[in-house]
Each structure stands twice: as C-alpha cells, then as structure tokens.
Amino acid sequence: MDIVVKGRKTEVPDRFRNHVVEKLKLDKIQKLDGKVISLDVEVSKEPNPRQADRSDRVEITVRGRGPVIRAEAAAKDPYAALDLATAKLEARLRKQHDKRLTRRNNGRVPAGVVALTAGGAELNASGEFTADEGAEKIPTTRMGSLEIQGEGPVVVREKTHTAAPMTLDQALYEMELVGHDFYLFVDSDTKMPSVVYRRHGYDYGVIHLNADPFAEEVPGGAGGALGG
Structure with a gap:
C-alpha cells in the first residue's frame, strides 16, 4: 500500500512526512480493510490570522476496491490535525469493517464486535441483537429506502426528476x-x-459519475463528495 503525502499551497517538511508514515500504521489499517490500495494525505494551511486555532488542515483519503473513505480535521498545528483526522479515519474504517462482518454473518453481529446500541439492545449467545424487555420500544419509521428509529436525526426527502440531457x-x-x-x-x-x-x-x-462494473456493490447505493 502506498502512502502519498502532499501539500496544497504549502511545503511539507520531511520530518512531518516521516511522522505521517509512523502515525498511520499500515498493519492496523490493512487489518480493518485488506483491500486498501493507496492512502493520500493532503496538508493545507489557512493564512487568515483570525483562524490561527484552525490554521493547519489534514485530509486523509483511503482508496481501495470498495468505497472511498475520507477523514479531515483542522487544528493549530499539523501534528494535532493529523491526530484528529487519524482518529476519525480509524473510527470510519472500523465501522465499515464491522458492517462487512455483519453482512457475512447474514445480519448477525459477531461476538467479537463491540456494539453500542440504544434502547437496551444486547448481544445473545448466537451473536444476534435482542431487545431488553424492560426497555422502552423505539418506534421505527420508513422513509423511502431508509429505516429510521426514533425521531431522527435523519430527515429525508426523496425526489425523482425527469430531465433532458444538456451541455x-x-x-x-x-x-x-x-x-x-x-x-x-x-x-x-x-x-x-x-x-x-x-x-x-x-x-x-x-x-x-461513471459506474464501475468491477467494483463491489455498496449496500444502500453510491455516494460522493464535492470538493477539490
């Protein structure tokens, strides 16, 4: 797996490049996602003195045969920003890893996965979620293709438009x-x-947006972010 460190309108010292490689443990990332091909780290600096506490921004992008996973953070120095972005990245990789394990077990959460659940749900010996009988039942609402528990905080409005191609x-x-x-x-x-x-x-x-016929199907559809 390749780690590429680059700066956007700023120079990246070799000391920081070496720190990035040490911080982003390859074995840990590959354990969470063995299909990672490359890891891009972009460092940028905000020249506005009014934003001195958020002057340095680090964006980490993980690319592989699955969906692109990105995490970014800003702090008063690049080292602090890297720490924050790495923590976010590991949390998202772990979430994706746990989701894959759940799919492989036909919807059952493996006993080794520590799940934080609402409403008193627990793991039984079979690795399935069971609701606590004494807990209040959380109402479930279906909005389009999503199933939402409780009052949100997801708000969904689904629309389909018919449009002629244009330049x-x-x-x-x-x-x-x-x-x-x-x-x-x-x-x-x-x-x-x-x-x-x-x-x-x-x-x-x-x-x-061009569909990749060789990419894995991502449950729930495809998505992307505006940027660059």
Missing part, C-alpha cells in the same frame, strides 16, 4: 438561474449523471 454550458446557466451552488444534470456529451458546482471566486467544478 455543461447549459447546466451552468441553469444553476445561475436557480441561484444554487450546485446543479445535477445528465451530460449530453458523456451521457453520465453529472454535477456542476461553484468553487472559490468565479471558478466552477464538474463531477461525472
């Missing part, structure tokens, strides 16, 4: 008309679902 120029024009920072459309040239979005100043970015 990138037309999508930019439509985005300006509605006054949004992004606009979802079908690119008439590539025929792919695409998003055009507003960046800093007068710049724009565009993301095209």
